[in-house]
Amino acid sequence: MPELPEVETTRRGIRPHIQGKTVSAVVIRQPSLRWPIPRELPQLLKHRKLDSIGRRGKYLILNFSNGCLLLHLGMSGSLRVLPASTPAEKHDHFDLVFGKQCLRLHDPRRFGAVLWTESPPDRHPLLHKLGPEPLSDKFTGGHLYRHSRTRRIAVKQFIMDGKVVVGVGNIYANEALFHAGISPGRSCASISARRYERLADAIKQILVTAIECGGTTLQDFVQADGQPGYFSQELQVYGRAGEACPCCGKPIKQKILGQRSSYYCARCQR
DNA sequence: ACAGTAACCTGTTTGC
């Protein structure tokens, strides 16, 4: 479910309700996610104040005085702020309770993660090798161009590689390539610096717009208040195999690249 | 260092 816009939407949705609040309890119902939820979290977090909530790529970083809680939503995770008395439903694996409210993690496929680190989060092994934030000044067409010269993979797989740039998942990779007029299967090393400028701009614009729309809701993504995201309506090619290209009318094609569905217009994208 | 694949898990959709 969640790519960078959905994670950022979640961060903005939960922050006003829980930042500055003190943890009164931690509930672990199902510890077996992508990695086990640390059993000692309740002792570590009880009576600790949540100082701030950051984000790195698709990780949410909850900062406490004694360490950081790292949350990843995987493929199907969502976070909501609810009255602490709300009965837990199936797949509600983890709660951070703040008095009468709680932050609840729901994740049917359990590819998400709840991790604890006492070092600066950027030094955590999972965050350490990540590429630049796509909405930062460090992410440019030049960055994509330089890092692609020695690689032999398709450009779509290249921009979905977290070591190249974080936060671009399957939906937004397809959309950005359509906007930039680049065919997803083209070798990343064969693309000019000028076209990478256009691609970097497209990625930034797509992500910013998606965040403004509250993310993309395909099946069940909800914002922290339970509202769906509206970017689904803006999708030009993702999930639209066989439909007319919004630009030229030719049917949108679908093919698999690196085990993921890719959607593109063979006329508009070269 | 890089590329390709399997793996983690459940729910929904598709096809026979």
Add this chain to the structure above:
DNA sequence: TGCAAACAGGTTACTG
């Protein structure tokens, strides 16, 4: 209608 296969927003670990 029923059942099995295919597929789904992510990412790591392993193999060659």
